[in-house]
Amino acid sequence: MKKSFALIIGSTLSFSAFAEPHPGKVLHESADCMKCHASKPYDAQKTPTYEKLVKMVGFCNDNLNTGMFEDEVAQLADYLNQEYYKHPKP
Numbered sequence: 537m538k539k540s541f542a543l544i545i546g547s548t549l550s551f552s553a554f555a556e557p558h559p560g561k562v563l564h565e566s567a568d569c570m571k572c573h574a575s576k577p578y579d580a581q582k583t584p585t586y587e588k589l590v591k592m593v594g595f596c597n598d599n600l601n602t603g604m605f606e607d608e609v610a611q612l613a614d615y616l617n618q619e620y621y622k623h624p625k626p
């Protein structure tokens with residue numbers, strides 16, 4: 537019951553944010569992630585949980601030295617999750 541309520545709120549929120557680009561999408565473009573990941577598609581099998589997704593975004597962020605803040609990494613992970621991974625959020 538509690539969980540489905542959170543889901544409804546979550547989808548309402550992402551729906552109302554639909555008019556503007558997701559902040560994570562903007563970060564994804566400005567950090568040029570597709571430079572590598574166009575040929576290395578994001579793979580939900582390889583990164584099977586939301587926690588791991590956040591870690592991997594952090595990993596690439598550190599490697600690239602983009603200097604993103606933690607909340608930006610979280611937004612980026614949220615965007616990738618919506619677009620590609622579709623993992624349940626913790």
Ligand code: HEC
Nearest residue numbers: 567568569571572576577578579582583592593596597612
């Ligand atoms: C210089 C090349 C390069 C760039 C640029 C890059 N990555 Fe990666 N990324 C990798 C490599 C290498 C791996 C790990 C090995 C693999 O997945 O084949 C990886 C793995 C990942 C994974 C987990 C793999 C999967 O399929 O689930 C995610 C998520 C990810 N990167 C996100 C990002 C994000 C977000 C950015 C932009 C901030 C980014 N990467 C930029 C090279 C890159």
